Amino acid sequence: MRKPAILITGANGEMGHGLIKGLARNKNIDVLALDLEPLSKSMKAYVLDTINGDILDKKLLEILNTEYEFREIYHLAALLSTRAEFSPLTAHDVNVNGTINLLNLAIKQAQSQGRKVKFFFPSSIAVYGINSFKEKMKIGSISETEYLSPITMYGCNKLYCEQLGTYFSNNYQQLSANFKPGLLDFRSIRFPGLISAITTPAGGTSDFIPEMLHNAVRGNSYNSFVNKCTKIPFMTMPDGIEAILKLMDTPREHLTQSVYHISAFAPTTGEFKSKIESYFPNIKIGYKINEKRQSIVNSWPSDVDDSKAKNDWNWKPNYKFQNAMEDYLIPGLKEFYKN
Ligand code: SER
Numbered sequence: 001m002r003k004p005a006i007l008i009t010g011a012n013g014e015m016g017h018g019l020i021k022g023l024a025r026n027k028n029i030d031v032l033a034l035d036l037e038p039l040s041k042s043m044k045a046y047v048l049d050t051i052n053g054d055i056l057d058k059k060l061l062e063i064l065n066t067e068y069e070f071r072e073i074y075h076l077a078a079l080l081s082t083r084a085e086f087s088p089l090t091a092h093d094v095n096v097n098g099t100i101n102l103l104n105l106a107i108k109q110a111q112s113q114g115r116k117v118k119f120f121f122p123s124s125i126a127v128y129g130i131n132s133f134k135e136k137m138k139i140g141s142i143s144e145t146e147y148l149s150p151i152t153m154y155g156c157n158k159l160y161c162e163q164l165g166t167y168f169s170n171n172y173q174q175l176s177a178n179f180k181p182g183l184l185d186f187r188s189i190r191f192p193g194l195i196s197a198i199t200t201p202a203g204g205t206s207d208f209i210p211e212m213l214h215n216a217v218r219g220n221s222y223n224s225f226v227n228k229c230t231k232i233p234f235m236t237m238p239d240g241i242e243a244i245l246k247l248m249d250t251p252r253e254h255l256t257q258s259v260y261h262i263s264a265f266a267p268t269t270g271e272f273k274s275k276i277e278s279y280f281p282n283i284k285i286g287y288k289i290n291e292k293r294q295s296i297v298n299s300w301p302s303d304v305d306d307s308k309a310k311n312d313w314n315w316k317p318n319y320k321f322q323n324a325m326e327d328y329l330i331p332g333l334k335e336f337y338k339n
Helices: 014-026 040-046 057-065 081-086 088-113 133-138 152-169 209-217 237-249 269-279 290-301 305-311 321-336
Strands: 003-009 029-033 049-052 068-075 117-124 183-191 191-195 222-225 235-238 260-261 284-289
Touching: 003 088, 014 029, 014 040, 014 237, 029 290, 049 081, 057 068, 068 088, 081 152, 081 260, 081 290, 088 117, 088 152, 088 183, 117 152, 117 237, 133 290, 152 269, 183 237, 191 209, 191 260, 209 222, 209 235, 209 269, 235 237, 235 305, 235 321, 260 305, 269 284, 269 321
Parallel strands: 003 029, 003 068, 029 049, 068 117, 117 183, 183 260, 191 235, 222 284
Antiparallel strands: none
């Protein structure tokens, strides 16, 4: 008998850790954690099994297909935007070929179980590409259908995979009538920059705020790699995890689309810096601009209009800028680094 489980790829990443705990809290079904790296010891109690392996290893995925019955798949594994610019072909392999391998696994599972398999795919504000900083500041919040011209490999990968997921959900094999539309239930959130009090991201272009915060709490000076006028949306990691759980639990008929963007707060880098300095007046925060990374964040929107998510699945962040700092990030980080 195949073991019923929820599959999480990229389980050892910062979103993976939060999601594993969230699923353990909310769902009555075991989690199988897949990652290239061994799962952190502190996380092992929350999962059924953990597998060290590569999402590009088709043999491994075939073994998982025979051993488990996946009701839901959360495919988090990816190379983030800055890292992807250093090795675009590897990024394409992991971000695109890895995703199609997982979509294929989901389809096989839906076919053999004869029931719907839900698939969650984290997308990103990196799918947007606005021509200039001037235009970005002029247009303000954008909707999901505007400015879909990414300037990074990561953004291209995410946008294409959103479309692949929607294709497999709605149109796959309709001509041969082998696969009923709707058997794969694909859902995706385009996340803003995520900030966690217990982990730091690796290889992202929105890392300047998490890095500024984590360094300040540890008593280190920090130079932001983007300038003080830079503005993109952010969200706390707990709100990001809640959003995934909420979207995945919403009845399909309430959803008017498969891909939603969401936001919680969008101060400039300078405003973040002043806020952090109000807690740590002795810490030196400066700027050392990386032009390439600056141009990437300049192409991302200053904020997004998330009214679709609000209407369709009641999206609402618990943390805005003030209480994110006061009630979650500053106390959480102080606790995390207290030894
Ligand atoms: N946080 C991601 C990155 O910076 C964007 O979604 O790559």
